[in-house]
Amino acid sequence: MVAKMVMVMLLVVLIITNFDATTSDGVLTYGFYEEKCPYLEDIVRHTVASAVYRDPGIAASLLRLHFHDCFVMGCDASVLLDGIEGMVSEKQAGPNINSLRGFKVIDWIKHQLEEACPYTVSCADILAIVARDAVELRGGPRWEVPLGRRDSFKASFDGANTYIPAPNSSLEILIANFKQQGLDEYDLVALSGSHTIGKARCLSFRQGIYDPNSERLHHYHHHKRYKTTFRQTLRSICPETGRDNRPAALDYSTQFLFDNHYYINVLQGRGLLPSDNVLLAEEEHGIASLVWEYAYNRGAFFRDFAKSMVKMGNIGVLIGEQGEIRRNCRLINT
Ligand code: HEM
Ligand SMILES: *[C@@H]1O[C@H](CO)[C@@H](O)[C@H](O)[C@H]1NC(C)=O
Numbered sequence: 001m002v003a004k005m006v007m008v009m010l011l012v013v014l015i016i017t018n019f020d021a022t023t024s025d026g027v028l029t030y031g032f033y034e035e036k037c038p039y040l041e042d043i044v045r046h047t048v049a050s051a052v053y054r055d056p057g058i059a060a061s062l063l064r065l066h067f068h069d070c071f072v073m074g075c076d077a078s079v080l081l082d083g084i085e086g087m088v089s090e091k092q093a094g095p096n097i098n099s100l101r102g103f104k105v106i107d108w109i110k111h112q113l114e115e116a117c118p119y120t121v122s123c124a125d126i127l128a129i130v131a132r133d134a135v136e137l138r139g140g141p142r143w144e145v146p147l148g149r150r151d152s153f154k155a156s157f158d159g160a161n162t163y164i165p166a167p168n169s170s171l172e173i174l175i176a177n178f179k180q181q182g183l184d185e186y187d188l189v190a191l192s193g194s195h196t197i198g199k200a201r202c203l204s205f206r207q208g209i210y211d212p213n214s215e216r217l218h219h220y221h222h223h224k225r226y227k228t229t230f231r232q233t234l235r236s237i238c239p240e241t242g243r244d245n246r247p248a249a250l251d252y253s254t255q256f257l258f259d260n261h262y263y264i265n266v267l268q269g270r271g272l273l274p275s276d277n278v279l280l281a282e283e284e285h286g287i288a289s290l291v292w293e294y295a296y297n298r299g300a301f302f303r304d305f306a307k308s309m310v311k312m313g314n315i316g317v318l319i320g321e322q323g324e325i326r327r328n329c330r331l332i333n334t
Contacts (some may be wrong), residue, residue, distance in 0.1 A: 079091070189290045
């Protein structure tokens with residue numbers, strides 16, 4: 001009887017370990033290109049560094065590219081595809097048009113990689129490494145990027161319009177939006193810290209600064225969504241009509257530095273987007289207390305940000321024989 005039970009248990013253990021063994025090659029790994037393309041990370045880093053040297057603002061744009069890739073059909077470089085007959089590019093979608101940039105930096109990296117190790121490195125992996133380097137080059141944390149992503153055969157214009165969160169979303173909507181991607185509210189708070197660099201256009205923050213609701217006190221924190229003087233400044237940059245593309249810094253105090261100032265701004269009613277200030281809207285989810293923690297503890301923010309970036313980089317990835325390795329990030333191989 002006992003022997004029989006031991007046998008059954010052994011069998012169960014075998015099945016479980018075997019199952020693990022067959023699925024473990026279905027995930028991203030560290031050092032995926034170690035032998036196939038040893039200079040990959042050096043090539044990416046040098047190119048991002050020179051692009052950022054010429055244009056410090058490009059770091060933010062490159063970080064955002066990875067985010068907008070991952071939230072639409074997973075991190076599969078779908079965002080990089082140009083439109084062709086019968087397929088509209090994600091670049092044309094509402095959240096991206098006249099806004100996303102950095103594509104030429106990706107092209108230049110891909111070009112060098114096709115010389116160094118042809119047919120080898122996916123555009124989706126390039127985006128993930130580039131995002132990491134962009135953050136680090138602006139003073140943010142560094143993390144190891146798991147690799148092995150493959151590139152999609154198509155783009156999703158509708159997906160980009162559906163899944164990329166809008167800047168006028170309520171906290172509930174933001175939470176639900178991230179949840180759809182397998183990200184929780186801790187990821188939401190940490191990843192929103194990306195808005196410590198870069199800029200947004202008038203079009204993106206206008207609604208917030210003219211919304212009568214922005215006068216309202218936060219239920220719990222007893223201060224206004226927008227500090228009055230700050231809102232005044234923003235209104236002078238962004239009139240009620242016109243000037244749609246005029247930019248303002250997402251972090252007014254240190255826009256080129258990847259630090260934790262974003263959270264200090266939010267606590268002071270100086271977040272630029274409604275979706276930034278709304279993080280303080282409710283007490284329930286522990287979100288507000290996390291904003292406080294990151295405002296006080298840069299190390300905690302850096303640690304959690306890195307962790308959430310790796311998690312975001314795993315969304316819906318194509319692996320193994322799925323998808324392809326594009327030769328040109330803008331086009332599907334023929
Ligand atoms: C929480 C939901 C989010 C919303 C509603 C949101 C919305 C926006 C909007 C509206 C802009 C300005 C676009 C423009 O006016 O041209 C922007 C910029 C930016 N976003 Fe987000 N975002 C969110 C989360 C994220 C995440 C998760 C990341 C990165 C992991 C990110 C990284 C950035 C960066 C770096 C910029 C500046 C881009 C530049 O200067 O070119 N955002 N975001
Ligand atoms: C958010 O903005 C979009 C486009 O500007 C608009 O259609 C939508 O009604 C707004 N949503 C809310 C909740 O205000």
